[in-house]
Amino acid sequence: MARAAKHAFVIAGTSSGCGKTTVTLGLLRALMQRGLRVQPFKIGPDYLDSGWHSAVTGIASRNLDAFMLPTQTLNGLFAKQMQHADIAVIEGVMGLYDGYGTDPNYCSSAAMAKQLGCPVILLVDGKAVSTSIAATVMGFQRFDPTLNIAGVILNRVNSDSHYQLLADAITRYCGLPVLGRVPAMADVALPSRHLGLVPAQEQTPKDERWTLLAQQIEKTVNIDQLLSLSHLNSLPEGDAPTPPDAALADGLTLALAEDEAFNFYYPDNLEMLEHAGVKIQRFSPLHDEKLPDCQMIWLGGGYPEVHAAKLAANVRMRDSLRKAHQQHIPLYAECGGLMYLGESLTDGESETHAMCGVLPGHSEMGKRLTRFGYCEATALHDTLLARKGETLRGHEFHYSDFSSPLPAAFDCCKWRDSVAVSRWQGGVQHQATFASYLHVHFAQRPDLLNHWLTLARGNL
Structure with a gap:
């Protein structure tokens, strides 16, 4: 029997904290229980929300990042994942029009919806408001009349009478369909800490809460209407990235750190390496006593500061x-991995813990964000990923600071509305080890992996 037409929608909020992730998880589970093949996506660079998508669905959630990825590449990756899916559920970033700087058409949920040709379902917090909610929705409607806001879901609305009041106001003054409500449910609240949500990898599986949330959404949200509003007329045109050199990758094994302390990875990055021929062997810095046999190592981001004593x-x-490191096995570390490779780490309780000592230097947790946001990083000398003068696009989000006598590897710049608002130097290349706070999506330029692979071949 032929599959039905494909669907896709962006679940976007009026702001951060309005409940996008929880409602997205409930919708994902509800659609799965209907027998639909779902594919979760997250707009922007966030690992935590997408990690919860993956945990609840068992399907790797993909990041759609318009800053790090060229349009054609992003479209190609989206279309590739949709080949085997019935519906894309795309969680937005921050508020609907929040992007890079003040341009609502760059790196925002609204811009991504238009790029992919997907309708927007606007999630609005209905707590402690009545008719004024129509003014909020109308403002989002009129801000960009070219955007297809197809419907509204009201969050934190506990009674039918309150819901009816809000829905009547939105229908009367905005002319938009209101698809239903989601009540406040303390049992499904997601735990958080300084970087945002606590990673799904640290939580004891409680599958029943997502089933309960899905059952609630089936009762109070019109899923049939949602599906009718989310037909995807066509997949966006694009090209999947060319993988790195298979001749270089053949026979290589990558040791990948993955446990409660290190788990920030883009699935597309791992697949690019695997498709080129690299075998990925996972290990735990927390629980294992030694590395697996390998020719290359990757320590991703995460929360080493939370698990510092055990590390x-x-x-x-x-x-x-x-x-x-002494054997010159090329080692790549991002953010939390950088902290772990230093000589010591001082956590948020001012306790100092010994770390690997691969890199001379010390990490110390602060009380506020050290850096947050997108940046461009230009290599000051040859590194594992970039040659001198080459530029990478990435994302930083950390409370810690790493100090080292080693020379900086990158000159970094953060832009806002075409103006450089801050510059700094960061990252270190020490022998065959490269570490920085920068999180990078390899699909921006797949050939950047070839230098890493070339160095790794020397260990076969």
Whole structure:
């Protein structure tokens, strides 16, 4: 039997904190229970929301990042994932029009919806408001009349009478369909900490809460109407990125750190390496005593500061990583990985813990964000990923600061509305180890992996 037409929609909010992630998780589970093949997406660079998508669905959520990825590449990756899906559920970033700087058409949920040809379902917090909610919705409607806001879902609305009042006001003054409501449900609230949500990897599985949320959404949200409003007429035109050199990748094994402390990875990055021929062997810096046999190593971001005492206590793993560095096995570390590779780490409780000692330097947690947002990083000398003078686009989000006597690897710049608002130097290249706070999506320029692969081949 032929599959039905494809669907896609962006679930966008009026602001951060309006409940996008929780409602997205409920919709994903409700659609799955209808037998639909769902594909979750997250607009922007966030790992935490997409990690919860993956945990609830069992399907790797993909990031749609218009800053790091060229339009054709992003479209190609989206279309590739939709080949085997019935519906894309795309969680937006911050508020609907919040993007890079003050341009609502760059890196915003609204811009992504228009790029992909998807309707927007606007999630509005209905708590402690009545007719004024229509003014809020009308403002989002009129801000960009070219955007297809197809319907509204009201969050944190507990009674039918309150919902009816709000729905009548929106229908009367905005002419938009209101698809239903989601009540406040304390049992499905997502825990958070300094970087945002607590990663799904740290939580004891509680599958029943997502089933309960899906059942609630089936009762109070018109899923049939949502599907009728979210037909995807065509997939956007684009090209999947060319993988790195298969001849270089053949026979290589990558040791990938993955546990409660390190789990920030874009699935597209891992797939690019695997499709080129790299075998990925996962290991845990928290629980394992040594690295697997490998020719390359990747320590992703995460929360080493939360697990610092346990990481410090695993002396054998720290020794194993230090030995691999001494053997010139090329090692790539992002953010949390950088912190772990230093000599020591001072956590949020002012306790200092010994780390790997691969890199001379010390990490210290602060009380506020050190840096947050997109930036461009130009290599000051040859590194594992970029040659001198080459520029990478990435994202930083951290409370810690890493100090080291090593020379900086990158000159970094943060832009806002075409004006450089801050510059700094960061990252270090030490022998065959490269580490920085920058999170990078490899699909922006897949050939940047070839230097890493070339160095790794020397260890076969």
